Amino acid sequence: MATVPAPAALRWTERYPEIGTGPLPVEPYISPEYFALERERIFRKVWLNVGRVEQIPESGDYFVKDLFICGTSIIVVRGKDGEVSAFHNMCGHRGNQLVWDEQGSCRAFTCKFHGWVYSLDGALRHVTDEGNFFDLDRASLAMTPVAVDTWEGFIFVNVDPQPDESLQDYLGAELRASIAGYPFAEFSSDYVSWYTDINANWKVAHDAFAEIYHIPTLHRRIIADVYSSKGNPWANALEFALYGRHSRVSLSANPAWQQTPVEALAARYGSAVLQQVNSGANAFPPGVNPTGYPHWSFDGIQVFPNCLIYVSNGTYLTHIFWPLAVDRCRWEIRNYAPPAKNLAGRFSREYGKCSFRDTLLEDGSTLERTQRMLMSGVKKTIVLQDQELVLRHRHKVAESYLHG
Amino acid sequence: MTDVHLPEQFRDLQPFLAWSLATGSERSARRQASTMADIEAFYHALLPRLDAVLSFLAAYPDEDDLPADVRRLFHLALALAEVAPAVENYGQPSVVDGYDVARFVVAREPASGRCARRR
Numbered sequence A: 001m002a003t004v005p006a007p008a009a010l011r012w013t014e015r016y017p018e019i020g021t022g023p024l025p026v027e028p029y030i031s032p033e034y035f036a037l038e039r040e041r042i043f044r045k046v047w048l049n050v051g052r053v054e055q056i057p058e059s060g061d062y063f064v065k066d067l068f069i070c071g072t073s074i075i076v077v078r079g080k081d082g083e084v085s086a087f088h089n090m091c092g093h094r095g096n097q098l099v100w101d102e103q104g105s106c107r108a109f110t111c112k113f114h115g116w117v118y119s120l121d122g123a124l125r126h127v128t129d130e131g132n133f134f135d136l137d138r139a140s141l142a143m144t145p146v147a148v149d150t151w152e153g154f155i156f157v158n159v160d161p162q163p164d165e166s167l168q169d170y171l172g173a174e175l176r177a178s179i180a181g182y183p184f185a186e187f188s189s190d191y192v193s194w195y196t197d198i199n200a201n202w203k204v205a206h207d208a209f210a211e212i213y214h215i216p217t218l219h220r221r222i223i224a225d226v227y228s229s230k231g232n233p234w235a236n237a238l239e240f241a242l243y244g245r246h247s248r249v250s251l252s253a254n255p256a257w258q259q260t261p262v263e264a265l266a267a268r269y270g271s272a273v274l275q276q277v278n279s280g281a282n283a284f285p286p287g288v289n290p291t292g293y294p295h296w297s298f299d300g301i302q303v304f305p306n307c308l309i310y311v312s313n314g315t316y317l318t319h320i321f322w323p324l325a326v327d328r329c330r331w332e333i334r335n336y337a338p339p340a341k342n343l344a345g346r347f348s349r350e351y352g353k354c355s356f357r358d359t360l361l362e363d364g365s366t367l368e369r370t371q372r373m374l375m376s377g378v379k380k381t382i383v384l385q386d387q388e389l390v391l392r393h394r395h396k397v398a399e400s401y402l403h404g
Numbered sequence B: 001m002t003d004v005h006l007p008e009q010f011r012d013l014q015p016f017l018a019w020s021l022a023t024g025s026e027r028s029a030r031r032q033a034s035t036m037a038d039i040e041a042f043y044h045a046l047l048p049r050l051d052a053v054l055s056f057l058a059a060y061p062d063e064d065d066l067p068a069d070v071r072r073l074f075h076l077a078l079a080l081a082e083v084a085p086a087v088e089n090y091g092q093p094s095v096v097d098g099y100d101v102a103r104f105v106v107a108r109e110p111a112s113g114r115c116a117r118r119r
Helices: A030-043 A165-172 A173-179 A200-206 A262-267 A343-375 A386-403 B006-018 B024-033 B036-057 B068-092 B114-116
Strands: A048-052 A061-067 A070-077 A084-088 A103-104 A107-112 A117-118 A123-127 A147-151 A154-156 A192-196 A241-243 A247-250 A295-301 A308-311 A315-325 A328-337 B105-108
Touching: A030 A315, A030 A386, A048 A061, A048 A070, A048 B024, A070 A154, A084 A147, A084 A154, A103 A386, A107 A200, A147 A165, A165 A173, A173 A241, A173 A295, A192 A343, A200 A315, A200 A328, A200 A343, A200 A386, A241 A386, A247 A386, A262 B068, A295 A386, A328 A343, A343 B024, A343 B036, A343 B068, B006 B024, B006 B036, B006 B068, B024 B068, B036 B068
Parallel strands: none
Antiparallel strands: A048 A154, A061 A070, A061 A103, A070 A084, A107 A117, A117 A123, A147 A154, A192 A328, A192 B105, A241 A247, A247 A295, A295 A308, A308 A315, A315 A328
């Protein structure tokens, strides 16, 4: 039976001495002051993943994103020239929120308050009863742009009026190379999505999905044996790599995984069952399944600060965690897969959706309980083992923004 | 007279027609509100027929212009996808120790046919 290659003499965390091996403080999860610093020095400064280009395929298609932590709502729109733009969702007249729908398609944005009209490029095109204004300067009243760029079809924005660096530089060459060529576009025309507002710090939620150590215990009823095997009972990772602010983990699957009866039929009639063991793992570009392991399951990419992208064979998913308050966040989940080929394939997709959702409900069970106990103040630190190094790294990167 | 039938070869599943619900939210709500005995009766009636049902449904590319009896069968199959974890993983209708499914807001369901191609 294939087993995970034994790590070298140094454990993963020890290969990155800058992130240390000691306990982490509880304060970042419970301190209002820490939360305020995160807002000002991280979320208002960095590039944030707000969606996919497939959400706005045609000129005039738009979606609205509430960036609670940045204190604004933005419109992301595909313009007449086919390019993606982003604007603060605000009328230049007296400040009304311009677009109220979550998504749509239009030729121009019309304010519901007094009827001002803006072009897709943000220019103020029409002012109702314009003659009654005084020295109105239309150019200065255009929609306020937000920095926007795309990477592998993901749309990122940066609310800093003058971002320190481009999205491509923010992501870095290593991260971009690691996933280059993965067929995101092929899988992205259809997705299922949930969100939920949780009474927990956004990092409590984020951290629950940034490590695999919990799977054999918390998920023992549903997916543990997809990953845990005789040779690798704790589902230790194949590889970790830190890429500046970001990181990647690569995971194996259990070669002896036994499917349930419905799961087996779902797998036979469709390709989008989330827990499929990926025997065709070498069909991907070299950066995916970096160790070339035959029983690969997925690679998890952590894009600092709040985005996780998990890619596997035939499907990928994203978790994005939006801070709402020090003890509250919105957790957004999307699972992308190619459209079903027929209604039997649609059943497979439905099974994948339901079993994935139930797995997420298991994950969700710990978050508010963890937050409550962290806020008790009983313990001042938490400890992390080697396989939890993504959390340690995320903390270290945040510290460099807050106190760098 | 209102036609409430399944396709001819699946009439044996007729007693479970109440599970044939059009939306994921309805199917989830029915699972959560059902007893385990009801869920298991449905699961054990449909599972031995599932291969035949899926083989039948595979002939239809999408939901567009679907005959009413086929649509009922399709929604019945989707309900099995919903209840399968209750039987196969949890032994109870809800996820054991799970986060409240009612707090999970469905932002988008999987699409079929034209909807999937559009957006």
